[in-house]
Amino acid sequence: MQTGSRAGTNPLAMREYGIVFAFIGLCILVGALCQLKVVQGTWPQNAFLTVNNLLLILHQISVNGVLAVGMTFVIISGGIDLSVGSLLAFSGMMAASFATRSPGVTAWAGNYGAFIPIVVALAVGSASGALNGWIISRFKIQAFIATLGMLMAGRGFTMAVTNGNPISALGPEFRWFGTGKLFDAIPIPAVILGIVFLLAWIILNKTVFGRYVYAVGGNEKSARTSGINTKAILIWVYVLSGFLAGVAGVILTAKTGSAQTAAGTSYELDAIAAVVIGGASLSGGIGRLTGTFFGALIIGVMNNGLDILGVQSFYQLIIKGSLIVFAVILDPSRKLTA
């Protein structure tokens, strides 16, 4: 469709490479600052530029990366999903209640291995997402408002499940999804992120559904008149976002070993940041998953690099905030969308 024909034009290609350049530039900058410490003799070796640290960054961005993949679909479709942080907490809490060795936290609590809790988390996330999508398309409510409602309600559900208590003592089968390593090296959360990204890329770029998502976001009216069932597309987009919030809930809960009622608070903003840094337009119709992936990586490298360099957290927030705005200002294709 529209986007397919535009993909070859120069500005869009520029944008796609632009983010890669930005990422490489950031890595070189952080790596150089670390190298300085080695030269000065304060460090025995460059802690940043190692394979292990790269894997660590992938481990650390897994939750935000998975959320950002869902957010990319939502933003391309012209919407926004503010509820993913709360849905992460809700699905994580539900999963934990089926994976805990500590009885009594909920009426049904128990340890059922890994399969059942994961299915529960994905079902809870998808169902909540479906509710988001249904409300948005059925009542023509702005996505911002509908998902803002879910942001609050989802947090309430999370607390209602256990009366506000955390759920801990999770079984080892479930925890493997947060702490396990493939070939003794690659963290499982990074593997999950890779699979999610790959499947999502295929869906967005190689299927009719993906093209329809762009079409709905570009111009919903003309999409509808050209025969696309825009309501169904929108519902599925939010189901996908909720489903991925469930995946992220599983990863975070398994990683920390505890489902907390405050888990995922304001994670939706990091996910939106990754998508925006990746070049998507909040007005819909434009965005790429590869951009989102590098957007999440840039945030991850920044958090990791600034921790390693011992930069105080205040400056970390200032740098992160500036980066988001600069990424959009410097986006060479921005005029296209404005």
Add this chain to the structure above:
Amino acid sequence: MKKLIASLMLSSLMVAGATTMANAAPVRIAFLMYGNKAEFVQLMERYAKEHPAVKQGLAEVTLFDGRYDAAVQNDQGQMAVNSKYDAIIINPMDFEANIDVVTVANEAGIPIVVTNARLNTQDMLSEVVSDDVEGGYLEAKAVLEKLGCKGNVVIIEGPKGGSGEIERGRGNERAISECPEGAVKVLERKTANWSRAEALDLMQNWLTAHPKEIDGVIGQNDEMALGAIEAIKSAGYDVKDFAIAGIDGVTDALRAVKAGEMTSILQDARGQAQGSIDVAMKAVVGDDYKPMSDIWEQYKGKMEWNDGKTKRYDVPWTIVTPENVDALLKDRGY
């Protein structure tokens, strides 16, 4: 419904002639909590409801969720005054901003007790708190003792500028300064906002920056210490090679103490919640009131009842060790 049950219970007590209370209706206490999303807050709420006066229907405690917003708590304080509660207990969100609640309660002549966190005023009836400087001192001491006052430590801080971070940090520093000068080096200190997930990432990054150099972790609460433990495990180190401590005594930390992975300094949610209810009851009921919670028996010699007239009750900290951890876990139903 609760009120109905409470009044039924009370009237049955009166029939039995077992009460000397002058009040016919239960004492209504508004308990303003800063939030309800953390395990510690949940524990305080639970122990408040388990206070003997509440169970026997002499007091009726209504809990309010301040939603981590000082302004919300101030509104709730005004609301409690308007609804003519007999006493107000506040677990404040903010050291300065919530002084307002004390002011409006005093204007209305309603006894006000501050618990758990402190307020920067002396105008309240009484405070039932644990000294955060002392807590920070005890946890750092636990880490430094295990290290023999020698080595590199990192400090994971609470939200910057909050009274918890400032006072516990002061305690951390006091303990470090008691070691010979230069023997203990603080490699890094940074906030993880009381969050396990944030502390996990932070500690992973520190382990990358300082491979094999970190000997001790001082977490200003348990959740962050637990995050550090997860990071140490994921980086392939042995947790037992580190000296780790946190504050609060949340259930997961008790389990980690049991597994020999850390030390936790228990902040007594029960002592704070039930102690403040006794102080409030005394102020409302008058001289006839005798404290009903058994915490006064438990802390005899360390924290005296003193007829409910002490300005500041310092609820003692308990160092959780493998010896006392089983009893604490049992008390929580594990």
